[in-house]
Structure formats: C-alpha cells, structure tokens
Amino acid sequence: MSDVVMLLADSAVGVVLLGCGLLARRSRTGGRVGVIMVAAAACWFLGYVAGPFLFLHRGPLVHLHLSYPTGRLRRPIAKATVVLAYAVSLLEAIFRTPWLTLGLAALVAVAAVDVFARTSGRARKAAGPALIAALVFAGVLAFSCANLLLGWEIDRFVLVVYDLAICTLAVALTADLRSGRWTDATLSDLVTQLGGESSTGGLRGELQAALGDPTLVVGYWVPDQGVYVDERGVPLTLPDAEDGRSVTTVSDGGEPIAVLVHDNAALDDSKLVAGVSAALGLAVANARMRAEVQANVAALAASRRRIVEAADAQRRALESELALGAERRLGEVARLLTDVQRASDGLAEVVAEVRGAQTELREFAQGVRPSALGSGGLAAALPVLAARAPMQVELAVSVGRLPPAVESALFFVCAEALTNIAKHAKAAYVELSVGSCPDGVVATVVDDGVGGADARGSGLRGLADRVEALDGQFSVGNRPGGGTLVVARVPVGDGRVIA
Known part of the structure; x- marks a missing residue:
C-alpha cells in the first residue's frame, strides 16, 4: 500500500472524527461527547503538523469511550484512566513507551467493565455499545504494542486495523447517540430508582x-x-x-x-x-x-398516649375524690359512732360495718391508683404490692419519680404479673426489679414457676397495649430453666426525665 494511500486513509480518520463530533453536538444529548470527538479530530490532525504529537489523540479517545454518552466521568477508576491516557499520549512525544501503552490498554478495559457493572436496568442494555467500543479500542492499542514488543514488523497492517477501528467506533457511537436509546434508558432507570425512595433526601443523589x-x-x-x-x-x-x-x-x-x-x-x-x-x-x-x-402513625401513637395519660389522670382524680369525699365522711361517722359506742355496746356492729365500708373504699381507691404510688412513686408502691403477694418477692427499685402515666403503667405491669403468678405459675419465688436503661426505664418480673404464660390473654394483652401506647415495648416469655419472664420498657424522653 503506497504512502499516498496511507496518508489519505489517515486523513479520512480525522475527517470522520470531526464529522461525527459535529453530528453529536447537534444531537439532543451528545453535546459533551461531540466536543470530545472534535478534540480527538484536532489532535489527530495536529499529529501531521507536529510529528511528536502523533499519539496525542489517544487521550481524547480514551476520554470518549469511558465517558460515553454524557461526556462525564462518574467512576474514580475512569477518571484516573483518562488522566493517565492524556499523560501517556504526551509522553509518547519524548520517547516510545510500548509497555506503558500496553498497561494503559489494560486499564481502559478494566475501567470500561467497571463503568458498565455500575449501571443497572435498561441503562445497562444501552451501555453495551460503550463497553464494546472501549474494549475494541483497548484491543487495538494492545495489538499495536504487541507488534512493537514482539517484533512482528506488520506496521502497515496494524495501522489499517487501528484506523478502521477508530472510524467504525466513532460512527457507531454517533449513530447510537442520535437514536435516543440513552434518553429512554435513563428515564426508565430513573423512574425505577426514584420509585423506591422513601424520602426527598435520596432524590438528589439519584438524579445526579x-x-x-x-x-x-x-x-x-x-x-x-x-x-x-x-x-x-x-x-x-x-x-x-x-x-x-x-x-x-x-x-x-x-x-x-x-x-x-x-x-x-x-x-x-x-x-x-x-x-x-x-x-x-x-x-x-x-x-x-x-x-x-x-x-398519621405518629398522631395515632400520640393519641394512644393521651388516652392512657387521660385515663391515669381520671384514676388519680377518682382516688382523690374518694379520699376527700365518701371515705372522709365515713371516717367521721366512724369517729362519732365510736364516741357513742362508749355509752352503748349495741353499736359495736354498726361501727364494724362502717369500718369495713371504709376499708373497702380505701382498697378500691388503691386498685384504681395506689396512694403510695402518687406520693412516693414506684419505690413506695411496689414494696406494698410485694408484701401482699402470697410468695416470696425479691424487690429491687433503682429509679426515682417518673411521669405519672409511666409510673402507673409499670405498677400495673408488676401487679398483673404477680397476680398471674399467684393464680397459675405455682411459683415460690419471684424477682421483681425496676431500673433505668439507655432510653428510659425497664421493669422485669421473673418467677420460678411452671411457665407457659400466654401473651395473647386479655390481661397481658391489655398491659401490652398500655405500654405500647407510651411508645414502650412489652414481652412475655419462658425463662431458661423454668418460669416466666415479663419485661416492660418505657422511654422517658420528650421531657419526661427520671428524677
């Protein structure tokens, strides 16, 4: 093949690159790609004007294949590869470095695979031409290096293959770009990604x-x-x-x-x-x-909390009303009858009945909300509860005063647990503890009975609702080695601080 033909063929490559670049510039999405192709064409022609810059076009070509179709480099390895490509193309002006060019070819292939692997959905299908183009260009670079390193002496054939590959890749990428497949793939992939977002915080990254x-x-x-x-x-x-x-x-x-x-x-x-x-x-x-x-979920949780707190406030008000009303009056009647009793022994039975009614009212008020709980908190109310239990209760309370709703919830958890143990567990020993945990307070009731407590029962289910209404957690399970373990955790945030 004559030198004139080779010169014309080489010139044709520059013309093809320039024409494809101008066409890409006029496409809807190929503005940056077109600029890179035009730059590659300029470097190609510069190689004729100044011989040392014969390989300067390799930098823009590597840039083109790794940034297609947006013209932007998104992966760190792709950015590093393009920087190295420009450096090697300039280094070729000083001395030939076939080994370094061969390493560049390998790095181009690795970077192309990495970019392809990071795409997904329909965008990956559309990325196929970019991957093929990058691998083909890496292949012809490696082929030209092998010719030098192995002494094949087929320079003209290598040059023809090199020129044909560059022209074919430029035309193929331009045609693919103008077909609009990338726009459709980008939109499809974007809708898929944004469809799974649960907050606006991730939209920016997906769009970028x-x-x-x-x-x-x-x-x-x-x-x-x-x-x-x-x-x-x-x-x-x-x-x-x-x-x-x-x-x-x-x-x-x-x-x-x-x-x-x-x-x-x-x-x-x-x-x-x-x-x-x-x-x-x-x-x-x-x-x-x-x-x-x-x-809405937060509003529902707040509503449940308000219901529990309102119910607890009503219990406290009822306890106070009983103490200040009927119980006080019965106490006064009992005192007057005691004074009269000194004059007549026949009133002894009346006094006993009044005392009994007074005791029943007090116990009723204690069942609604123990007075000890209101005056001294869990540290005062739980010892009374433990003393009434028919089994031995080992009690440990290491918290101070808590919000009334929290104190009531934990007290009734302990009371219901002790009641269930007395009825069903056949236990002789119970460990009851209330202490602080990282996010609030935790109550634990452990017995040595037969176990098998059913968390779906109405009593335990009611306790669970009460605890969960305060954003807490309630669990019932079997204790390793026998017995039942009841745990209730209630947060003490939002201004509710342990004293």
Whole structure:
C-alpha cells in the first residue's frame, strides 16, 4: 500500500472524527461527547503538523469511550484512566513507551467493565455499545504494542486495523447517540430508582447519578414561605443566567413543586426534561404521601398516649375524690359512732360495718391508683404490692419519680404479673426489679414457676397495649430453666426525665 494511500486513509480518520463530533453536538444529548470527538479530530490532525504529537489523540479517545454518552466521568477508576491516557499520549512525544501503552490498554478495559457493572436496568442494555467500543479500542492499542514488543514488523497492517477501528467506533457511537436509546434508558432507570425512595433526601443523589451531573441541586417548593428549600430545609438561592447554571422548574397541575439547578448540558434534551420532571413529580408525591402516613402513625401513637395519660389522670382524680369525699365522711361517722359506742355496746356492729365500708373504699381507691404510688412513686408502691403477694418477692427499685402515666403503667405491669403468678405459675419465688436503661426505664418480673404464660390473654394483652401506647415495648416469655419472664420498657424522653 503506497504512502499516498496511507496518508489519505489517515486523513479520512480525522475527517470522520470531526464529522461525527459535529453530528453529536447537534444531537439532543451528545453535546459533551461531540466536543470530545472534535478534540480527538484536532489532535489527530495536529499529529501531521507536529510529528511528536502523533499519539496525542489517544487521550481524547480514551476520554470518549469511558465517558460515553454524557461526556462525564462518574467512576474514580475512569477518571484516573483518562488522566493517565492524556499523560501517556504526551509522553509518547519524548520517547516510545510500548509497555506503558500496553498497561494503559489494560486499564481502559478494566475501567470500561467497571463503568458498565455500575449501571443497572435498561441503562445497562444501552451501555453495551460503550463497553464494546472501549474494549475494541483497548484491543487495538494492545495489538499495536504487541507488534512493537514482539517484533512482528506488520506496521502497515496494524495501522489499517487501528484506523478502521477508530472510524467504525466513532460512527457507531454517533449513530447510537442520535437514536435516543440513552434518553429512554435513563428515564426508565430513573423512574425505577426514584420509585423506591422513601424520602426527598435520596432524590438528589439519584438524579445526579442518572444525569451525570454531580453538581445538581434539588429544591422543594414551600407554599407557606414562598421559597424553594433543599433537603435540609435551607432556603435555596437560584442562580442567575450568567452563572453558567440552568434552572428547570417541575410543576404539578400548574403549581410548582420542585426546581432543578444543574449544568447547562445536563438537561439539554426536551424529552429528557419532560421525563425527569414527571419522574421527580412522582417521587416527590410519593415522599409526601409517605410523610403523611408517618405523620398519621405518629398522631395515632400520640393519641394512644393521651388516652392512657387521660385515663391515669381520671384514676388519680377518682382516688382523690374518694379520699376527700365518701371515705372522709365515713371516717367521721366512724369517729362519732365510736364516741357513742362508749355509752352503748349495741353499736359495736354498726361501727364494724362502717369500718369495713371504709376499708373497702380505701382498697378500691388503691386498685384504681395506689396512694403510695402518687406520693412516693414506684419505690413506695411496689414494696406494698410485694408484701401482699402470697410468695416470696425479691424487690429491687433503682429509679426515682417518673411521669405519672409511666409510673402507673409499670405498677400495673408488676401487679398483673404477680397476680398471674399467684393464680397459675405455682411459683415460690419471684424477682421483681425496676431500673433505668439507655432510653428510659425497664421493669422485669421473673418467677420460678411452671411457665407457659400466654401473651395473647386479655390481661397481658391489655398491659401490652398500655405500654405500647407510651411508645414502650412489652414481652412475655419462658425463662431458661423454668418460669416466666415479663419485661416492660418505657422511654422517658420528650421531657419526661427520671428524677
């Protein structure tokens, strides 16, 4: 093959690169890719003007294959490979380094596989041409190095293969870019990723990855304040047109819901803009819906807590009313009858009945909420409870005063547990302890009985509801070696501090 033909063939490669670059620049999503192709063409022609720069085009070509189709390098290994490619292409101007070029070829292949492996969904299918192009280019680089290192002396054949590979890859990538498959794949992958987001905090990262713009910022419209805020709730300042940044507004029914601040080339495709806006609107709607559900759950939990606290307040009020009303009056009657009894022994039975009624009222008030619990907390009420138990109770209380609702819940857990043990467990010994834990207070009741307590029973289920209404945890299980273990944990946050 004559030198003239080889020169024309070499020139044709530069023309193909330039033409493909200009076509890519005019496509909807290939602006950056087109610039890189044009740069590769310029470096190719520069090699004719200045012989030392004969291999300078390799840097842009490696950059093209590892950044296709966005023109942006997303993976660290891809960035390092491109930097090395530019360095090696400049180093070739000083002396030939076939071993270093061979290592570059291997690194290009590894980086291409890494970029491909990090894509998913339909985007991975669309990434196939990019992977093939990078591997083919790495292959022809390795082939040219092997010719030098192994002394094959087939320079013209290697040059023909090299030129054909570069032309074929440039044309194939340009055709693939203009087909729009990447836009469809990007949107499909983006909808899939955003569909699983449970909060607005992850939307920014997904959009950055999908659009290849690590500087992208998402702002959410707050109607009450009339401003856009970021995922932290900080007001977002929108850039001016001369800042080199673009602003894309996302609306729903004519009302703004979000805004994207991004690189000018990130959303230069009208189809991509419409798809991203729809995907983002769906994701924001999902996030709002999940937030509303979480708010309703929190409101329900707060409502349950208020019910328990209100019931406990009513019990305290009833105890106080009984003590100040009927019990006080019966006490006064008993005192008067005692005075009369001194004059007549026939009133002894009446006095006994009144004393009995007074005792029953006191015990009733104790069942609603023990007076010792109100005056001294669990440390005062639980010893009374343990003393009434028909079995031996080892008691340990290491907490001070707690919020009334928490004290009541833990007291009735202990009372119900001791009642169940006395009725069903056939236990001779019980360990009852109340102490602090990292997030609140925990009550534990352990017996040496036969075990088999059923947590689904009405009594234990009621205790569980009472504890869970205070955001606590209630569990019943068999103790290793025999017996039953009852544990109730109640948080003491939100201002409820152990004294």
